[in-house]
Each structure stands twice: as structure tokens, then as C-alpha cells.
Amino acid sequence: MYQATSASCCDVVVGATVVDGIVGGGDTFYLQGSFRDFLGLDMNVDRSGGPSDGTIYVTWDDGRDKSIPDIFGISGAYSFDDVLMRFSTDKGATWGFAPIKVNSDAQPRIGYGHDHYQPGIAVDATGKVAACWYDRRNDVANFGIERFCGTSTNGFTWTNSKVAVPSFGPEHGIDGLINSVYMGDYDGLASDYLKTNPGFIGAFEVMSAKANPDIR
Secondary structure, three states: OOOOOHHHHHHHHHHOOOOOOOOOOEEOOEEOOOEEOOOOEEEEEOOOOOOOOOOEEEEEEEOOOOEEEOOOOOOOEEEOOEEEEEEEOOOOOOOOOOOEEOOOOOOOOOOOOOOEEEEEEEEOOOOOEEEEEEEOOOOOOOOOEEEEEEEEOOOOOOOOEEOOOOOEOOOOOOOOOOOOOOOOOOOEEEOOOOOOOOOOEEEOEEEOOOOOEEEO
């Protein structure tokens, strides 16, 4: 797996205006449940040696599609994130397509939306792309959190599947020595660096019944 450093990631993304006009989700980057979300950005490069070799993929969470007034919030509005993705086939010189939505559900036009946030992305030995993220699509109150992943063979069309872990609430701020608004923003997705095996490995946080985070 090729993993860019923060500096090289941001140089590519900002310099090529891949996510120009990005709309932060939640209320000033705080999602429902009062935890932060402004690190929802990841990048990976196809090293498969196949037809798509060298393609750069960038994914991020973005609230441009659904926003509602929030008179009790900091900004006066709440934006519901979707997971978006763009790719470049010429080493980042051009990004010829509009952002592609990775999560398969649509934001409702009336009432509350659903947060999809903190995606990670990877490319395996066959050139298949995968992304995984936290997802609230199955809770009409946009509170319960689940884990979803998607795969694509062309970058345009994506499958979605739920990871088999129970839904959990946004419990955080339990440890007085840890930043009280941290929750899940260092998760990642990887593939076999030696390109021997296809497929993906991901690590993510789940809150247990005792409100202590477990890593799955």
C-alpha cells in the first residue's frame, strides 16, 4: 500500500484543487453527539501493475448535499456528510471528473439527513478500490453509528455493505487525559504491500456496552 504523508497528501489535494469548495459536515466540524470531524480525508495510489496502475484516489466526507437550520448550533446550520471521491490517471495533473459519491443511500429531501464520515481508502493487487467509513443511514435520528465499506473496479460505481458489528452511540470524553472530542479519527484501510494477496484490511473503533472503545 502506498500511504502519503500529511504534507504530500495536502500538496496533491489542495494544489490540484481536487476538493475545491469542500463543505464541512456537521456544525462547524462537530457532528451530532458533539465529537469532532475534520480529519475525514484519505488518499491512495494504485500499484497493481494493471491497466489502472498509477491512478491516485482521494476520498473525503462532505456536507454539500444536505443542510438544515440549527438554531442551537455554533454556525446556525447542520450539514450531513456524504463520502465523496475523485481520481486522477495522470499523476495528479488533472482530475477530470466531478466528485463521485461512495455511499449508496440518498440524503432525504425533508427532515434529518444521515452522516457518513471519516473514510479510508485503499487499492489492492488487482486494482480494485475499497473505502470504509462510519455511517448513520439506518437511524432516522442520525445518532446510532454503524460501519460500512464499499468496493469499486472502475472508481465510478460502488457496492456498499454493512460490517457485522452492532450499532453504537457517540460516547466520548470518558477519559480525562484524552481530548474530549476525539472519536475514531485515526482509522485506516490497507492492502497487501507485497501484492501477493487481493483484498483489504481495516481497523476501526466500536464502543462496547461499558462505553469503552474496542478495536475491530
